Amino acid sequence: MTFASLKRACVLPATLTLVLVASLFGCGGGGTQAIDTGLSTSSWTWRLPAGFPVPVVPDDNPMSDAKVELGRFLFHDKRLSGNGTQACVSCHLQSLAFTDGRATSLGSTGEAHPRNAQPLANVAYNATLTWANFSLTDLERQALAPLFGDNPVEMGVNDRNQAEVLARISADADYSARFASVYAGQAQPVTWDNIIKSIAAFQRSIISANSRYDRAQRGELLLTAAETRGLNLFNGEKAECFHCHGSFNFNDQTRHLGLRLVDTPFHNTGLYDIDGKGGFPFPNRGILELSGKPEDMGKFRAQTLRNVAVTAPYMHDGSIATLEEVLDFYAAGGRVITSGPHAGDGRNNPFKSDLVAAISLTAQDKADLVAFLKTLTDEDLLTDPRFSDPFQ
Template sequence: MFACLAVATTFAGCGGGSTAGSTIELPATEPWQWSLPAGWSPPVVPENNPMNTAKVELGRRLFYDTRLSGNGTQSCASCHAQASAFTDNRALARGSTGEIHPRNAQPLANVAYHSTLNWADPAATTLEQQLLAPLFNVHPVELGVNDGNRDEVLARLRRDPDYPPRFAAAFAGLPEPLSWDHVAKAIAAFERTLISADSRYDRHLAGQVTLTDTETRGMRLFFGDQALCSRCHGSPNFNDQFRTATTTDAPAVFHNTGLFNIGGTGAYPEPNRGVYELTRKITDMGRFRAASLRNIELTAPYMHDGSIGTLEAVLDFYADGGRNVGNGLYAGDGRLNPYKDPLISQIRLQAQDKSDLVAFLKTLTDYTFISNPQFSDPFAANKSHP
């Protein structure tokens, strides 16, 4: 799959004995071949950003490149680390200037299949659009690219002998291959390849492994009418916003699970009031996207604000039908939140059920995904790049 190209003014031959200058091995620009689990259709790919092998490899490099932040300290991977299924295990993410993000960094497994992106953002529907927020946002600063440094950040990539030919290969035939638009498109193409479907649960579906008794009980509970988990986490991606290239209707549903009820008014803390932040409709108060539960064992702490530390505590929360915040600024009984999804009050769980469910959730860990070299840091062997 890798072709050898002589770059710029260097006419060194392919392979051994390269002379001065750089002969860079570039991925050939071939159409992308999806390798998908049985029964999965490919994800939606925007018409103006077709997948190819050179673009995916370029996107991987950009995803891991700290030169893409204003002060050179962070890359996408700083908050989305492969070993943690592409999250950071912090309650709240921390940007390149130290600013704390109001929300928990989300894992990126199967992100190409989400109808909407982010915790509660019905307007964010493509990866190309989503990543402009971490790149350019000022409230909070994440990568910290801004009007003052955006030309300089791009110039860093131009100065690297490796990048210009990679952009030229990925965006062949276009007048200005190395541009912000193409940075975004390449990273999005890489993100679309982050597919996780090789957990013990998937192998069980394929008839390759047998789940233990407690895992099997947990699975039945998960998909049954007593725990009701699958009513919101029932798609192949364990959420309820699963969209493929062949899906005609793309559901975009959000739920209030009763985490807060400040002063009994139904309110959630600002600026984390869910879809309400966008629509200002009171019935959208506290409504968030049901998170995908793939690799959930690796992605603690949980919820949009990272406020629940363990899976056991998440199950206690559901068994209680919400969370009673006893004192402090946010005091109020979330179990009585008037905007809470009625399903949450119908969940019935005993102690044994909770531990069976936790055992089942741990079957969703995909060790192939977190060690796949195609998703890993290409600079890891040479951390001294400029």
């Protein structure tokens, strides 16, 4: 694949069928199980707890241990950026559940990205990728934007430097051996296509399923009284969190083997109303940017809540700092901004989802909900050497 065709693939939408599937909140059952999916020509075994389905893997990019490990190296390698200063991990830190702690991310040239870096744990289950792009449905295609995109510049690979960047990887003897092993039979295995496939395989391997909540579901521990009250609020009609975060992955867009129908909803939560007509600040106007439909103004994908306690700040633009403030925002049924360029009453946004309405939460309710949300942190994920920097 040429650089020009890679760049075109960044922006051309793919066909996506939107259909409805009911999702279940609970994932109880026994411990970890090894599942042989038969999807790989080399060694690979999914190790998933009961209740966690097997992710979908593209036929042309089967998983293998060697490919995932190669992807881990590439994910952490700054040589993969145009100026050699930034790696994928720069915006997806393991210690922060593969986010970066910023309101919005910074690219390799210092250019600010308009959106908050999304976590990568369990990304293999996402039906669509990024905050507001219904056409991005696989990790291989999504990778083109951070690598080759120029608005904004992230990794900063372009027509002028793409051969140089590829040469950096080819010149590394360890990489040459790894690529030759993973992509055996190819005359020149170090290609952009293979780099992207390897990184995607590594990302699919990042499974988070061992939080306190997960262990409680498996009967390995008991949640505290506050955590249990928070769980009941979360999954009940008073707080109504489960409507958008009710799957095993605590979001409402999931895809996995055996699932016949896939739902990909996007939601306007009343975060802004800058013109009294439902407007959101440019360039963060939701899937409207792609669909052109006025009713899609401000519609974004509901983020997974797994590891949410370590992924602040929140929302698509990082404009809410804490979990407590997020709960206040939803309890109010939208956000009121009283001054500045974004002033407006999001509670009255005409495109706001019917799922977002004012609710009555006491201080104790909010504390209990935060206590429960903190049980979704998978401490093992944050330090697991399988995902860590191999250059350290």
